[in-house]
Amino acid sequence: MIDLRLLREDPDRVRASQRARGEDVALVDALLSADERRRSSGVRFDELRAEQKALGKLIPKAAGDEKAELLKKASQLAADVKAADAERDAAAAETQELLLKLSNLVHPDVPVGGEEDFVTLETHGTVRDFGAEGFEPKDHLELGQILGAIDVERGAKVSGSRFYFLTGVGALLELALVNAAIAQATAAGFTPMLTPALVRPQSMAGTGFLGQAAQDVYHLDKDDLYLVGTSEVPLAAYHMDEIIDADRLPLRYAGFSPCFRREAGSHGKDTRGIFRVHQFDKVEMFSYVAPEDSQAEHQRLLEWEKQWLTSLELPFRVIDVASGDLGSSAARKYDCEAWIPTQGKYRELTSTSDCTEFQSRRLQIRVRDGKQVRPLATLNGTLCAVPRTIVAILENHQQADGSVRVPEVLRPYLGGREILEPVAK
Known part of the structure; x- marks a missing residue:
């Protein structure tokens, strides 16, 4: 597979490679989109987990209505974390699946064409x-x-x-x-x-x-x-x-x-x-x-x-x-x-x-x-x-x-x- 960082930095090079091979150029944009979802859902998951951990430290110190409110919030956070985790895993799986379909980058000196164009x-x-x-x-x-x-x-x-x-x-x-x-x-x-x-x-x-x-x-x-x-x-x-x-x-x-x-x-x-x-x-x-x-x-x-x-x-x-x-x-x-x-x-x-x-x-x-x-x-x-x-x-x-x-x-x-x-x- 190719380096995802290279794909993000120079997608036109990857598109040109796919085009030279006669393969699906749209795969590049689909992969870029999946990778963006993977990264953004990862950030979202990390933010929610950090909030969940901070909240977990406050609950033991609270009492009465405040504690009840914190527990309610913790329950919602737990659901949000679980959803974000699932979203992150799904985006990562899609990214990996698309990445495995992408061929290697063609060397720039390779002649372009089919079997008879050597x-x-x-x-x-x-x-x-x-x-x-x-x-x-x-x-x-x-x-x-x-x-x-x-x-x-x-x-x-x-x-x-x-x-x-x-x-x-x-x-x-x-x-x-x-x-x-x-x-x-x-x-x-x-x-x-x-x-x-x-x-x-x-x-x-x-x-x-x-x-x-x-x-x-x-x-x-x-x-x-x-x-x-x-x-x-x-x-x-x-x-x-x-x-x-x-x-x-x-x-x-x-x-x-x-x-x-x-x-x-x-x-x-x-x-x-x-x-x-x-x-x-x-x-x-x-x-x-x-x-x-x-x-x-x-x-x-x-x-x-x-x-x-x-x-x-x-x-x-x-x-x-x-x-x-x-x-x-x-x-x-x-x-x-x-x-x-x-x-x-x-x-x-x-x-x-x-x-x-x-x-x-x-x-x-x-x-x-x-x-x-x-x-x-x-x-x-x-x-x-x-x-x-x-x-x-x-x-x-x-x-x-x-x-x-x-x-x-x-x-x-x-x-x-x-x-x-x-x-x-």
Whole structure:
């Protein structure tokens, strides 16, 4: 959530942010009104309580008609205090409810617009010319079948559409990717973490995934637990309700977890293969830093993502995501998109977001700097979303006979394999 003081001091900035996101601007005025009622009812309650306490001291000293009159007044005051208390609680609850609906403030340098209004910041690597090499590239699913690596038919039979099995070298390739990603993150100073895949509602809400993203979340009604769509959620909630000493910052974690997404609204999109699925594994970077350090940390996370994709020898570009495509928690987001030959376009492989103080305020995570205690900043960055990375590797490193060259960084984790060979049918 945002700082209410900032809202009161500069409501136009918040309105502009909502407008840039394509979200409800009227929410700002409703929140301002609720906050004013919260503060004025709080003042009213304090005044009545002070009067009640003063009256309580007079009653024992009074007698006769005076005491009767004071008791009558005390009875009315008690009713007024109770009413003021109820009014204050109702206004506070309304303020909190509206505040939780308000998205983070968009960074001023973010391009304004929808999904297609991003700005390309840089491009890396060379897109292969398969025509010049004398063959038509196969897509990742055909390659996966040739290699005995991907089985979507049995995935659908067992679990339904958008589920799959990774088999043989497909399973080994996933394990190689995870181990290589964790190795890079550990070398960069991240603490590796295996995180829960089920979280409580306060953890999911605290990270901002029960707002506009709620339709994509799986919920277990009987247990009131949510399946995470990213280990960002348990990593953000890891320090929930804690105060962290400033000399411990930055705190950096690399979480590995299964991820579950309904992919609501994606009907008809990426239905072939394993690019868009309901369950996948992912290595996620997560940072806790002082608010003034968040932009620099955001650049560091992006550099680690670029280092990873470069090590996989993939052509990719970096985009500055437009305001309407940020997600409620992010003030700014960069995506790294790899070239997918059979689609003839770049597709998102990694993403990194600066969530500023938005999540820490909701999760009550603060930093103690001397005598000052204040919210800190949280940031996240995908290092390796496994299925999409497998898609990019298979398609970009394929050879004419259906074999696939293994990027050098992965070879130590694949028993030294340099080539993934087709298997006999």
